[in-house]
Amino acid sequence: MEPGPPGDSGPAEPGPCVSGLGDTDPAASASWLSRAGAETRRGWPTVAAVLPAGGSGERMGVPTPKQFCPILERPLISYTLQALERVPWIKDIVVSVTGENMGTMNDIIQRYQHKHISLVEAGVTRHRSIFNGLKALADQSNAKLSKPEVVIIHDAVRPFVEEDVLLKVVTAAKEHGAAGAIRPLVSTVISPSANGCLDCSLDRDRYRASEMPQAFLFDVIYGAYQQCSEYDLEYGTECLQLALKYGHTKARLVEGSADLWKVTYKRDLYAAESIIKERTSKQIYIVMDRKDREEHIGVLLEEMLKNEVNNVKFTSGALCHVGRDLQPILSKQCYNFVCVNVMTSDFQETQELLNILKESNLSMLYPVVVISVHFHASESVPFGEKMENLMKIRECAKEAKKRNILLYGLLICYPQEEQKLQESLKQGVTIIDALVKERNFGLIGQLLVA
Numbered sequence: 001m002e003p004g005p006p007g008d009s010g011p012a013e014p015g016p017c018v019s020g021l022g023d024t025d026p027a028a029s030a031s032w033l034s035r036a037g038a039e040t041r042r043g044w045p046t047v048a049a050v051l052p053a054g055g056s057g058e059r060m061g062v063p064t065p066k067q068f069c070p071i072l073e074r075p076l077i078s079y080t081l082q083a084l085e086r087v088p089w090i091k092d093i094v095v096s097v098t099g100e101n102m103g104t105m106n107d108i109i110q111r112y113q114h115k116h117i118s119l120v121e122a123g124v125t126r127h128r129s130i131f132n133g134l135k136a137l138a139d140q141s142n143a144k145l146s147k148p149e150v151v152i153i154h155d156a157v158r159p160f161v162e163e164d165v166l167l168k169v170v171t172a173a174k175e176h177g178a179a180g181a182i183r184p185l186v187s188t189v190i191s192p193s194a195n196g197c198l199d200c201s202l203d204r205d206r207y208r209a210s211e212m213p214q215a216f217l218f219d220v221i222y223g224a225y226q227q228c229s230e231y232d233l234e235y236g237t238e239c240l241q242l243a244l245k246y247g248h249t250k251a252r253l254v255e256g257s258a259d260l261w262k263v264t265y266k267r268d269l270y271a272a273e274s275i276i277k278e279r280t281s282k283q284i285y286i287v288m289d290r291k292d293r294e295e296h297i298g299v300l301l302e303e304m305l306k307n308e309v310n311n312v313k314f315t316s317g318a319l320c321h322v323g324r325d326l327q328p329i330l331s332k333q334c335y336n337f338v339c340v341n342v343m344t345s346d347f348q349e350t351q352e353l354l355n356i357l358k359e360s361n362l363s364m365l366y367p368v369v370v371i372s373v374h375f376h377a378s379e380s381v382p383f384g385e386k387m388e389n390l391m392k393i394r395e396c397a398k399e400a401k402k403r404n405i406l407l408y409g410l411l412i413c414y415p416q417e418e419q420k421l422q423e424s425l426k427q428g429v430t431i432i433d434a435l436v437k438e439r440n441f442g443l444i445g446q447l448l449v450a
Ligand SMILES: Nc1ccn([C@@H]2O[C@H](COP(=O)(O)OP(=O)(O)OP(=O)(O)O)[C@@H](O)[C@H]2O)c(=O)n1
Pocket: 051, 052, 053, 054, 055, 056, 057, 058, 059, 060, 066, 067, 096, 122, 123, 124, 125, 126, 127, 129, 130, 155, 156, 157, 262, 263, 264
């Protein structure tokens, strides 16, 4: 079972899942299909998707086309592929990329184990890229692809697409021939006069922003593209308009969520990264052996974590349970581990946890945070010697990073008088919360002292 996407979703289908970055539970989608009566399942259309990804991203202002720009060291397009892959009723995904980026795209497919992906040559405009994708689906000589009843068209740079909106546009397209996601306008639309002054201001409530995904009866949109003028292919930006103009089909408009926005400017990359960080920090697994539970300072730390850190679901278990619990961990998309090392052994638990995680596929898609917690009782060993022992973390972290595991160290000094102990624990909780939320690649291998 591939690791799921972070967020509230359930276990993912093989392949990563941006769509778990929202609330859709793929298990629910699976159950939706399985729950649907035989009539519905029989009536459910064959669905494929076309992702135009042949742009240069000029407005992003960086040399790398934005679809390949990294978010947490993983290309943006991989998140979008993940979102579509985990929707069980999308059979094929056709991606239009330029010839020069075919190698890059194939590397991404390999590295992130994307499935059901076919690549076609992009066109010099977005409409031409989409048209090439549709041609591939219509090409009966292509054994790998078959013409779908309904085709989804979705920009490769819109990573946060959920199954529910895909379901809505496909259902609407099956009934109406075309459908597209819309959003309220944020800014008012005005029409400038020839001399650059205000001509008129449109009533914002009467207009909507056209977003993606869009969906069409394949024959409607393919027929429209086949009749499309060179001008429209060159300058058009709206597939729904092509369906109307050439297919005489009025698209059904579906309210989409705010996360459907298109990554266009650099700020959009920062926003996307923040969303992914936020959604991968919703669960923390506390690894701790509960020997002599009463006074175990790790228990105090666990209690304070649960009391002080909000909007996080905590699970805890002994190290020996992690291997057994790994399946539920994977399915619950837990990407954060606080490993409490008992005083007698430096790193033993952490090393064993790292080995378990390295064996799993958990960190293939999203960086996994491991915080190795250590305690220093002043009367046990000299502080300097303790720090000496803990410097091993540097090497461990370097190895772990190769598997997309971000290892941080936390040293909590104790015993101290009650007040000071509480302060140390509180500081430790603050550090853990920040490390999980920030997933800072620059701090890996560091030992932070609370
Ligand atoms: N010739 C093109 C141009 C664009 N696209 C794709 O269409 C989607 C939306 O287009 P846009 O945001 O305009 O992307 P770019 O054209 O790359 O951006 P810019 O206009 O800033 O250059 C993107 O996934 C882009 O890769 C495409 O497949 N083929």
